[in-house]
Amino acid sequence: MHPYSTPSSPPCLRPLVIPTVPTAPLETAPEKWLLHYRRLKKAGFTVRELKGHHDIVWSVALDGNVLVSASRDTTLRVWNAQSGQELCSLRGHTSSVNAALLLSAEQTRVLSSRLGCPAAHRIAVSGSSDCYLNLWLALQGELLKSMYTYNPISTLAVLNEDCLIVVGTEGGKIEVWDVVQAVVVSSVIGHEGSIAALWVDGPTTIVTGSSDRSLKVWQFLSGELCAVQVIGDCVPRGHHIRSLATDGYRIFVGADSSNLKVINWSSGRIDRLRNHPQEQGSTQAVFIKAGLVLASSCDLDTGCSAVNMRMLPGGDYVGTLRQEGQGKAFALASDIVEDITLRIVMGGIGLSVWDWTPQDKPGDHPVVFLEALAECASGSTSGSTSAESDHEEDKPTGSPERRLLPFQESRSWFSQWCSLM
Secondary structure, three states, X not given: OOOOOOOOXXXXXXXXXXXXXXXXXXXXXXXXXXXXXXOHHHOEEEEEEOOOOOOOEEEEEEEOOEEEEEEOOOXXXXXXXXXXXXXXXXXXXXXXXXXXXXXXXXXXXXXXXXXXXXXXXXXXXXXXXXXXXXXXXXXXXXXXXXXXXXXOEEEEEEEOOOOEEEEEEOOOEEEEEEOOOOEEEXXXXXXXXXXXXXXXXXXXXXXXXXXXXXXXXXXXXOOEEEEEEEEOOOOOOOOOEEEEEEOOOEEEEEEOOOEEXXXXXXXXXXEEEEOOOOOXXXXXXXXXXXXXXXXXXXXXXXXXXXXXXXXXXXXXXXXXXXXXXXXXXXXXXXXXXXXXXXXXXXXXXXXXXEEEOOOOOOOOEXXXXXXXXXXXXXXXXXXXXXXXXXXXXXXXXXXXXXXXXXXXXXOOXXXXXXXXO
């Protein structure tokens, strides 16, 4: 029997697991980096353009000096992020590669011990529209395993200390894979539309956003996915959820809107952070690491792409990185390298690496500070997830107020289970 499986029984006989509001350590930065972030508005970055892909870059994964990018050209490429040199090309998919993961050194050590390969090798994971989930030795360019999922893969994340892989599909299915055994541990049809965004927060919590305009918070309990909160109609009709990230107790949602929506999943409070200086926009990518929130934006008139930077926990705006002629940024990643350099990666039509070392001379690309983004986008609400904003097209269309819905408050345990089947 698989270590995560439980004895089969009819749904009505399974023991009830009462879901609780998930909590995880709040995403914070070391004190000295909080001080550095406040200086970003006067900083200058060094930028490297990485050439190699022949189509849009959908996903990037960064760990120190190692960068993995995934593209619609069916390849992944591994780079030395410091020098900009391409180390190898990972080929094997036959359709667009939509998601990439680069396991940390510790995650690689754990998985390598189970796979029987040297821990010095870095492991990458990819998901594609060809329905394959692939496991790679990233620096060697070798394919370790290829698993067919029967669904085009749209997004990926890594879960808990066992390095299980969470797969989001274009069919709305969410699966947890043990890639060592090449088996599905848990599988649910979680949404009516494609899984547009997925984020793992802590050892057991997963947040998903879908083209059906809903968000769901899940917990991986006793080897099964359990939905603990539903946030319906998160964006107006005709709009789409594009991206999300969490900081331990809030969900930052990017959508077809000029604002970044921030939802406190325990209280239901909603705030909106201005993410575009103009009235219309789309936030294709959101990323959080080391106390810094990154959110992409694009000037629809000029085609200039940008990344807005905010500090946690308060969400204070600290500056914008602008890149001419690159269109929308579909992928973001960041890391603090050797505790001296803030590194940010943007992927879209192009692929670029932005470095800032506070102790060094400013780079050639200065940070822009947009006063409009330092202002509150709109008033806050509590308990309502209705899709209103400060713009007319974002206001609710007569629909009843929508709230965070913990399953245990509104359904019996039997109907909770059935809703997951």
